[in-house]
Amino acid sequence: MSGLVDRLISAVGADRRESGIGFNAVYQPVGGQGGKIMPPTLPVPDDVKRAAQRDGRSLRPYLFEERLIDGERRDTVVLDQVPSQANRVEEALLAARDTGRLDLPMFELLMKDEGIRLTSLDFPHRYADAYLRDSEVAGVRFDSSEVGQALRLASVNDVRPLYRREPYSLIFGAWDSHRKGRWPKFARLYSSMMFGTEWLTGERRAGRFDPMNITGAIDDKAKAEGNWRFLPEGTKAKGGKLSEIGHGHIAPNASHGGVTVREVRRQGWISCAGLERLRFGDASPEAATLARATLAALALAGDRLAFGRPSLWLRSGCDLTKVSETLFFEVVGGAQEPIEASSAEILAAFVELRDRAASAGIVMEADVIEVAPTKQLAEAIRFALRSAAPDAGE
Amino acid sequence: MALSITVRLRDGRYDAAFPPDRVEWPPHPARLFCALVASADYDTGTTEPAGASADDVALRWLESAGPPLVLATPRSEVGQFVREGFVVSNKTKAPDKKNPFGGSTVWPGRTNGESLRRGALPADEHLAFIWPDAQADDATLWRLTRLTRRVPYLGRSTSSAEVLIHDEVVAHRPTWTAYRPTRIGTPRAIDLRVPYPGYLDQLRAAYDDGHRAWEVCRSIAYLADEDATTDEAADETAAAGAVGPYRDLLLWPIERGTVPISGDRLLAVTEMLRRAAISRIADPVPAQASGHGADGRPHVAFVPLLDAGHQHADGHLLGVGVAVPVELAGDDRLAILRGLLGADGEDPIRELRGGTAGLVRLGDPTDLPLTWGLRPDRWTGPPSGGHRWVSVTPVMLDRYPGRRDPAEVLADGFVTAGYPRPTSVTLLERPIVRGAVQMPRRGSLPDKRARRPILHCQVEFPTPVRGPVIAGALRYLGCGMFVPEVSRAGR
Numbered sequence: 097m098s099g100l101v102d103r104l105i106s107a108v109g110a111d112r113r114e115s116g117i118g119f120n121a122v123y124q125p126v127g128g129q130g131g132k133i134m135p136p137t138l139p140v141p142d143d144v145k146r147a148a149q150r151d152g153r154s155l156r157p158y159l160f161e162e163r164l165i166d167g168e169r170r171d172t173v174v175l176d177q178v179p180s181q182a183n184r185v186e187e188a189l190l191a192a193r194d195t196g197r198l199d200l201p202m203f204e205l206l207m208k209d210e211g212i213r214l215t216s217l218d219f220p221h222r223y224a225d226a227y228l229r230d231s232e233v234a235g236v237r238f239d240s241s242e243v244g245q246a247l248r249l250a251s252v253n254d255v256r257p258l259y260r261r262e263p264y265s266l267i268f269g270a271w272d273s274h275r276k277g278r279w280p281k282f283a284r285l286y287s288s289m290m291f292g293t294e295w296l297t298g299e300r301r302a303g304r305f306d307p308m309n310i311t312g313a314i315d316d317k318a319k320a321e322g323n324w325r326f327l328p329e330g331t332k333a334k335g336g337k338l339s340e341i342g343h344g345h346i347a348p349n350a351s352h353g354g355v356t357v358r359e360v361r362r363q364g365w366i367s368c369a370g371l372e373r374l375r376f377g378d379a380s381p382e383a384a385t386l387a388r389a390t391l392a393a394l395a396l397a398g399d400r401l402a403f404g405r406p407s408l409w410l411r412s413g414c415d416l417t418k419v420s421e422t423l424f425f426e427v428v429g430g431a432q433e434p435i436e437a438s439s440a441e442i443l444a445a446f447v448e449l450r451d452r453a454a455s456a457g458i459v460m461e462a463d464v465i466e467v468a469p470t471k472q473l474a475e476a477i478r479f480a481l482r483s484a485a486p487d488a489g490e
Numbered sequence: 491m492a493l494s495i496t497v498r499l500r501d502g503r504y505d506a507a508f509p510p511d512r513v514e515w516p517p518h519p520a521r522l523f524c525a526l527v528a529s530a531d532y533d534t535g536t537t538e539p540a541g542a543s544a545d546d547v548a549l550r551w552l553e554s555a556g557p558p559l560v561l562a563t564p565r566s567e568v569g570q571f572v573r574e575g576f577v578v579s580n581k582t583k584a585p586d587k588k589n590p591f592g593g594s595t596v597w598p599g600r601t602n603g604e605s606l607r608r609g610a611l612p613a614d615e616h617l618a619f620i621w622p623d624a625q626a627d628d629a630t631l632w633r634l635t636r637l638t639r640r641v642p643y644l645g646r647s648t649s650s651a652e653v654l655i656h657d658e659v660v661a662h663r664p665t666w667t668a669y670r671p672t673r674i675g676t677p678r679a680i681d682l683r684v685p686y687p688g689y690l691d692q693l694r695a696a697y698d699d700g701h702r703a704w705e706v707c708r709s710i711a712y713l714a715d716e717d718a719t720t721d722e723a724a725d726e727t728a729a730a731g732a733v734g735p736y737r738d739l740l741l742w743p744i745e746r747g748t749v750p751i752s753g754d755r756l757l758a759v760t761e762m763l764r765r766a767a768i769s770r771i772a773d774p775v776p777a778q779a780s781g782h783g784a785d786g787r788p789h790v791a792f793v794p795l796l797d798a799g800h801q802h803a804d805g806h807l808l809g810v811g812v813a814v815p816v817e818l819a820g821d822d823r824l825a826i827l828r829g830l831l832g833a834d835g836e837d838p839i840r841e842l843r844g845g846t847a848g849l850v851r852l853g854d855p856t857d858l859p860l861t862w863g864l865r866p867d868r869w870t871g872p873p874s875g876g877h878r879w880v881s882v883t884p885v886m887l888d889r890y891p892g893r894r895d896p897a898e899v900l901a902d903g904f905v906t907a908g909y910p911r912p913t914s915v916t917l918l919e920r921p922i923v924r925g926a927v928q929m930p931r932r933g934s935l936p937d938k939r940a941r942r943p944i945l946h947c948q949v950e951f952p953t954p955v956r957g958p959v960i961a962g963a964l965r966y967l968g969c970g971m972f973v974p975e976v977s978r979a980g981r
Contacts, residue, residue, distance in 0.1 A: 112639075115500075115652050138574045139604065161571045162611050164502030169569065169613065177575055178648050212598065220578040220597060227600075230582050252528075269647060274580040278700035283647035289501075363501065365650050370642030373529055428652070430498070473582050476599035 100437045100445045101389070104396075107425060108371045108388035110381075114425045117396060118432065119288065119364030119403070121421035125356075126407060132298050132354040134413030135159065135175050154350045156297055165293060165361075172291040173355050176410055181288035181364070181402075182268040185395075188402035189264070190217040198397070198443060199462035201261050205231055205469060210481055216262060223247050223262040224272030224279065231467035243465060252280045254377030259387055260461055266374065267395045285371055286395040288364035288403075290410070292357030303348030310344050317341055360416055362403065366395045376458055383456035390453045390460065393446035396423075400439040493555070493624040493631075494656040495522060497617050497644055505573075505609035506645030508683070508704070513570045515610040516562040516669055517644055519619055520683035523553065524703055525653070527693055529640035546690060548633035551626065553685040557710055558619040560669040560682065561662065563612035564716050573607040607646065614665035622659055631657055672713040677873055679711035686857075732875025734956035735788040735908030736813040739866050740830060741795060742839065743809040743853035750806035751850065754931040756794035756883055760967040761936070762845035763810050764792045770839065771829030776822035778815060779829075781966060788815040788908050790826060791960050793968040796925055797863050798882045803925030808863040810842075810852070813958050815908075831855070846934070869973065875954025876974035881918075882926040884944040885962035885970035891943065900947055900962070903970075907961045910951050918946040923973065930969065939964070948975065 107114040125131030137157040140148075148155050159174040176184075192198040205214040205227055219225035233241035239248065243261060250257040258265050269284030313335035315325040320341040327335040338344030371392055376384040408416045424432035437445070450460050469477060497517070506514040506521065514521075530545035578594050579601045594600040626634065634655050641653040662668075672679050683704075692706040744751065751759060767790075768775055777784035791813040797803050812830055814823065831838045842850040862868050871879075888906060891899045897915040905911050921928060929944060942963060949959075949972065962970035 116642075116650070138576070159573060161573065162569045164611065164615060169611065174573070177573070179575070179577070220600070221580045224580070226580045226582045278697075283643065285642070287648055287650065289648075365500065367642035367650055369529075369640050369653075370647075372640045373642065375531075428654070430652075473599060476582050480593055480598040480600075 100435070100441060101393075101448055103425070103435075104389040104392050104445065104449065105385060107368055108392055109385050112368055112372070113427045114368050115428060116368045116426055117366040117392065117435070118424050118426045119362065119399060119421070120424075121362040121403065122419040123290075123360040123362065123408065123416035124419055125360075126415045126417050129358070130356055132356055132413070133175070133292065133360070133416070134354045134411060135173050135292070136177070136180070136411065137352060154297075154299060155352060157352050158297075158355065160295070161291075163291065170293055171295065172293055173295040173357065174289070174291050175360060175414065176290040178284070178287045178289050181290065181362075182284065182286065185286070185288075185398040185402045186217040186264060186268065189394075189398045190215060192397075192401050192443075193217075198446075201263070201461035202464045203228060203261075203467055204464050205467050207469065207474065207477065210478060212477060212481075216264060221272075221274075222265040222268065222270040223250070223258060224265070224270050224274070226274060227469070227473070228467065229275065230470045230473040232470060233465060233467050237470070238467060250280065253375050255282070255374050256376055256379065256458060258282070259376070259391070260459055261465075263391060263394060263460060266391055267398070283370060285391065286364070286366050286399070288362060288399065290360060290362045292355060292360045294358035295355045296357075297355050298353030300351045300353035301348040302351040304339070304346040306338075306343060306345050310338055312338060312344075314338055314341060354413060359419070364399055364403070366392055366399075368392075379458050380456065383453060383458045386449060386453035386456050387458040387460075390446065390449040393442065393449050397439070397442045397446045400442050404439045491625050491657060492659045493621045493626055493634075494658065494660040495558075495619045495634075495638060496654050496656065496660055497522070497619075498652040498654075499612070499615040499617075499644070500650045500652060502615040503609055503611055503649050504645050505607060505649040507608040511608075513568075513608045513610045514645070515565055515568045515612065516560045516617060516682070518683040519558050519560065520685055520689070520707055521644060522619055522641075522653075523549075523685040523689065524693065525641045525644055526552070526634070526637045527690060529637045544629070544633050545637060548630045548637065549690045551630050552634065553689045554687045555621045555624045557671045557682075557684040557712075558621045560617070560619055560712065561660075561666040562617035562669065563614045563665060564667040564714060565680075566716070567613040567665075569611035571609055571611060573609065575605050575607075576602050577605045579603045607648075609645070609649065614663060616663060617666070618660050620659055626657065631655070667714045667716045669712040669714045672711050672718075676711055676713050678717040679713045681709035682712045683707040683709050732871075732873070732954040732956040733910060734870075734875070734959070735815055735817070736791070736870075736956075736958055737816040737818075738814040739811050739870055739958055740814070740855055741809055741811045741864055741866060742855045743857065743864050744807055745851040745853050748851065750804075752931070753794065753796045753798075753805035753807060753883070753925070753927040754929065755846075755934060756796075756807065756927060756968050757930050757934045757936070757964070758846045759807060759810060759842065759850060760792040760794055762842035762850065763812070763839070764967065765844065766839050766842050767792070767812065767826075767829055771825055776818070776825055778818055778822060779826050787817055789966045790814055791958070791966045791968070793869075793958060793960060793971055794883065795863055795869070796882050796927065796971075797861075798925030799923050799973060800862070801924070803923075805925035805927060808861060811869065811958070813960070869971075870957035871955070871974035873956075875956045877952075877954055878948065878950050878975040879955070879957075879959045879972035880923055880948045880975045881921065881946045881970065881972050882923050883969055883971040884921075884927060884929060884946055886944050886964050887942045888963050889942070896943060896945060897947070900945070900949075903961045904949065904951075907965055909955055909959065909961070910953055912949045913952045914950045916948040918948065921946045922948070936964075936967075944969075 125133050135158040140155050140157050162169050163172050193200050203216045214227055219227050228238050231238045238244040246257045266282055267286050269282055271281040272279035312329050313327040315335050317336040317340040339346050371388040376387055406418055423435040426432055508514040531543050578597050581601055582599050583601050594602045638653040638655045643649055644651045686708050696706045771779055779790045781789045793811045794807050795809040795811055797806050797808050838855050840852050887899050888903045897917055900915045901912050959972035960970055
């Protein structure tokens with residue numbers, strides 16, 4: 097373990113040889129190659145929709161991109177983008193914290209009656225998030241609170257406030273684009289992406305079968321949750337379709353049908369150059385190096401917690417089995433030096449580095465600060481929960 | 491000795507766009523410079539004088555080392571992609587009746603927005619920036635080495651990169667082409683943003699004032715070797731086919747930091763420029779410069795350069811220009827250029843005095859233009875010329891139209907000014923270019939000049955015309971100035 101700690105320290109030190117820590121993994125669909133997987137769907141531009149209708153093709157609401165793979169330009173289908181992978185690591189870190197495997201600092205916004213819990217590892221814009229801004233700490237508006245003001249002091253020259261309370265903003269990147277004035281940008285140090293190679297698109301026809309074979313119509317779909325009236329077939333009244341309120345048959349129609357791929361790859365990266373760029377104010381160079389190594393270890397630990405598992409469930413219809421994986425330090429020129437460490441050893445390395453950085457003067461907290469939504473935010477959240485956006489349907 | 495900075499795009503991908511709707515390739519030298527600046531030790535709260543740190547000294551050296559060569563995959567072998575995604579916006583807002591689908595389905599009380607990211611996929615993940623004649627001392631080289639080591643990515647933070655420095659010209663890879671600085675207006679040239687002396691200070695000042703880096707960028711034209719050798723003859727023919735009475739257009743920026751001069755004061759400023767020029771031209775002043783005794787021949791024109799033709803254009807004067815006619819004896823041309831730029835070209839006009847516009851300080855005409863409106867091709871059009879032009883300063887008719895159609899009088903005016911007879915002249919009720927001047931300021935028309943109708947128009951020529959296009963009475967003082975009409979896509 098101390099081997100890993102020393103290596104991480106040297107990898108972010110002044111005389112480092114390492115460019116970063118890389119992850120290369122190969123996955124296949126559960127059940128073997130050839131199994132269908134569902135990539136994330138994205139809106140299809142109107143002109144593409146029209147062209148597909150004209151040519152009688154089914155729509156492919158997926159993201160395809162060319163990549164250089166083993167020196168060759170190849171077509172790939174994107175299975176998980178960089179921000180999404182970061183969110184998966186955050187989820188894994190939150191789960192580890194909740195189960196007591198890892199002590200991490202956290203803000204927690206609770207609305208017990210509504211069953212809402214949002215934490216630092218959930219906030220979409222991290223330390224700069226509007227949920228935080230529109231909250232209160234012990235009755236004081238977040239930005240005016242002691243901790244809120246400390247976070248506002250984080251700058252490119254001194255990231256200690258973020259390191260102390262919000263290290264995730266440094267690892268996954270954050271930029272306060274919404275508050276007035278100019279705020280520093282923290283670029284992500286950790287990035288990861290998954291894609292499938294040599295894809296073939298699938299076809300699907302989907303309908304709905306009503307077991308009771310209900311036919312007829314309804315008077316008003318707006319009354320779906322109330323007293324709608326059934327209009328039997330033959331009734332001379334203008335009504336709506338039964339299917340609009342979830343009854344009756346729906347004739348099968350074309351729907352996006354997923355893809356099959358030769359293999360799924362994940363490529364991840366923790367940048368030593370990015371870590372070296374972080375500055376810690378007037379802290380000693382040794383302390384700064386330890387803090388950088390701590391962040392590297394936290395990113396590495398997060399990656400292991402999220403992706404160190406034998407399989408990975410990205411979304412419905414996209415369950416993947418790991419075939420192989422390498423973790424490595426990449427040194428100048430691109431050579432790879434494998435990292436032989438278990439997840440437990442990596443977590444332990446993080447704890448050791450964090451404690452050593454704290455002894456040297458740069459502290460990362462491990463407690464939870466509870467925040468409460470302002471009246472307006474609570475109202476917006478309750479409204480959103482009551483009237484969830486209608487489902488766009490298939 | 492030379493200096494090379496090599497970049498290895500770790501994922502073989504370069505995620506960057508400039509302008510925001512276009513993929514950037516090759517990577518611009520200024521982007522590399524900005525990445526180095528972001529890596530420098532710089533304390534915004536410092537009381538030390540600016541540039542005291544060793545990093546700053548090295549960066550100042552680099553910004554003064556001139557635009558580098560860029561060696562990278564040819565543009566024809568670069569794939570482009572657009573990556574879409576939905577991101578949660580940073581607004582706490584519940585969906586409402588107007589926008590029931592805009593609410594985030596994951597985050598209560600928040601909205602979603604679509605985000606597009608563009609990027610390039612080059613055939614080779616390596617590229618290099620080379621300063622072949624740079625002479626960096628050891629201290630500078632060491633500082634630059636430190637800075638390059640701290641660059642985690644180029645472009646967006648999703649395209650991680652390894653950046654290395656070498657004190658030699660790196661070996662040319664067969665997959666590369668060389669992009670070299672070239673003259674503005676060269677066919678198939680592309681604009682790359684480059685560092686320039688003072689760039690570091692400009693970047694820091696922009697950062698401190700809350701401005702963006704692109705607001706202080708400067709571009710110069712680059713030409714790829716592969717483009718320089720293809721179809722050159724066709725371009726030359728095209729350029730030779732374009733006609734126009736002017737050969738050179740010299741441009742002076744108006745120094746920034748002063749109150750902007752409104753475009754409707756153009757005549758006051760161009761008259762000051764004319765007087766300043768004539769006072770510096772050695773006697774006898776050529777007739778085509780003074781305008782006395784050169785009837786029937788085009789004169790030297792003194793023109794305003796307006797901030798016009800873009801979304802935020804407000805029509806203020808960005809600078810002034812002098813258009814020198816084609817038909818000008820060699821001695822006269824030399825005398826005029828010496829007057830404008832100094833005997834050895836090192837002493838250009840820098841101040842305009844004595845007019846109602848007050849003292850106007852001009853920048854160095856040899857500086858790289860900071861904005862589009864100060865580039866010659868903004869006013870001359872492409873080398874192959876343009877068919878359609880539109881006025882940005884109003885045209886004063888050469889004569890009263892009487893019963894004639896003013897469009898016909900205008901068409902005659904183009905012929906008088908030395909252009910082909912237009913196939914069509916469309917009168918406009920008001921200027922259609924954003925920032926264009928509706929009318930010169932009241933009282934600014936020269937005395938003793940007949941007051942004739944003042945109009946805006948669009949014009950189309952049967953053959954391509956090389957700018958500047960200036961027509962009508964008072965054209966030699968910048969009334970009746972046109973810009974090429976190009977589609978947005980052609981920009």
